[in-house]
Amino acid sequence: MKPAQTSAHNTPPQAKTNTLHPNNPHHGRYDLAALVKTLPELKGFIIQTPKGEASIAFANAKAVVCLNKALLKHFYGIDQWTLPQGFLCPPIPGRADYIHHIADLLQQRPVNRQALPIKALDIGTGANLIYPIIAHRALNWEMVGSEVSPSALKHAQKLIDAHPLLQNIQLRQQKRPEHIFNSIIQTGEYFDITLCNPPFFRSQDEANAQAARKWRNLKGAKSSSVRNFGGQQQELWCEGGELAFLRSMIDESVHYAKQVGWFTSIVSNLNHVPPLKKELKKRKVPHIQVLEMSQGQKHTHILAWSFQA
Known part of the structure; x- marks a missing residue:
C-alpha cells in the first residue's frame, strides 16, 4: 500500500514546513484521498478551508479519533x-517521530546486544496504546506498556486481543502511582530503552486554560476548555507537573541503571531541560543527550540518559 503523506494533528494539510525524522513516514500533507479509501468513514469529517482546500475538522474530537x-x-x-470517550487521542506523526529518534540511540548500545530483539518499556501507555503499536509494527520491537489506570489498561488489552499483529505486546499495571519503574521492571529483566510522554500540567485548571487557548486558535471554533484531543487526569497533569514527574523518574532510574540501556522521555518545556540535566550530573550519569524534534512551528525535546559504558 502506498504511504499517505501526513502532518501533525494541529497542522493543516497545506502546511509545508516539516522537519520530521527522515525515517518517519508521516511527512508533508495528509493524503486525504488515500486515507478515505482506507477508512471511508473519514470522509464525513473532511471540510473545506477558506482557500477551498480539503482538511480535517480538528475542532471535532470525533474527527481527531477518526483520523487516528x-x-x-x-x-x-x-x-x-478504538478509544474510550475522554481519553487522550495523541497525534500519530509526533508519536512516530519520538520512536524513530530514540531508535537512533540504540545504535550506541553494547555490541553484544546487536543480535537480540529490541525490548522497550513505555511508561504510561494509556488506553490508546499508540507507542507500543508504532514501535512494534514499524520496528518490530518487543514492547511492554505500564499504566496506572485500570480502565485505560483494560481498553489497551482489548486492542491487543483484537489484533493478532499485536499479541507480543505486554501490559503491566502500576499499582503504586507514586512510583514509575518500581514494581514494573522485574528482577533480572533488561530493557534496551524506556520511553515516556509525562503529564505536562500541574493542575486541571492549568490544563483547561491551555485547552481554551487552543480553541481560540482554531478558526471558527467556539471558546471552550474542552480538549478536542481528550485526556484523563493521569495523562495530562500531576502534582508538580512535568518537571516533578521527570525528577522522580531520574531518582528511580538510578536503581535500574544496570537493567536499562537508555532512559528517555519527552520534555515539552525547554526550560525544564537545564535543571533535569543538573539532576543527572549530580548522580554522575556518564551519558546524557538532548534531542530536538520539530513539526512545523512546534518544537519539543527528548531527554535521554544512560548509566552504561
Missing part, C-alpha cells in the same frame, strides 16, 4: 482501533 483510526489502519495495519 485511518492513519493506524493505513500505515500500521491496525483495523479495529
Whole structure:
C-alpha cells in the first residue's frame, strides 16, 4: 500500500514546513484521498478551508479519533482501533517521530546486544496504546506498556486481543502511582530503552486554560476548555507537573541503571531541560543527550540518559 503523506494533528494539510525524522513516514500533507479509501468513514469529517482546500475538522474530537483510526489502519495495519470517550487521542506523526529518534540511540548500545530483539518499556501507555503499536509494527520491537489506570489498561488489552499483529505486546499495571519503574521492571529483566510522554500540567485548571487557548486558535471554533484531543487526569497533569514527574523518574532510574540501556522521555518545556540535566550530573550519569524534534512551528525535546559504558 502506498504511504499517505501526513502532518501533525494541529497542522493543516497545506502546511509545508516539516522537519520530521527522515525515517518517519508521516511527512508533508495528509493524503486525504488515500486515507478515505482506507477508512471511508473519514470522509464525513473532511471540510473545506477558506482557500477551498480539503482538511480535517480538528475542532471535532470525533474527527481527531477518526483520523487516528485511518492513519493506524493505513500505515500500521491496525483495523479495529478504538478509544474510550475522554481519553487522550495523541497525534500519530509526533508519536512516530519520538520512536524513530530514540531508535537512533540504540545504535550506541553494547555490541553484544546487536543480535537480540529490541525490548522497550513505555511508561504510561494509556488506553490508546499508540507507542507500543508504532514501535512494534514499524520496528518490530518487543514492547511492554505500564499504566496506572485500570480502565485505560483494560481498553489497551482489548486492542491487543483484537489484533493478532499485536499479541507480543505486554501490559503491566502500576499499582503504586507514586512510583514509575518500581514494581514494573522485574528482577533480572533488561530493557534496551524506556520511553515516556509525562503529564505536562500541574493542575486541571492549568490544563483547561491551555485547552481554551487552543480553541481560540482554531478558526471558527467556539471558546471552550474542552480538549478536542481528550485526556484523563493521569495523562495530562500531576502534582508538580512535568518537571516533578521527570525528577522522580531520574531518582528511580538510578536503581535500574544496570537493567536499562537508555532512559528517555519527552520534555515539552525547554526550560525544564537545564535543571533535569543538573539532576543527572549530580548522580554522575556518564551519558546524557538532548534531542530536538520539530513539526512545523512546534518544537519539543527528548531527554535521554544512560548509566552504561
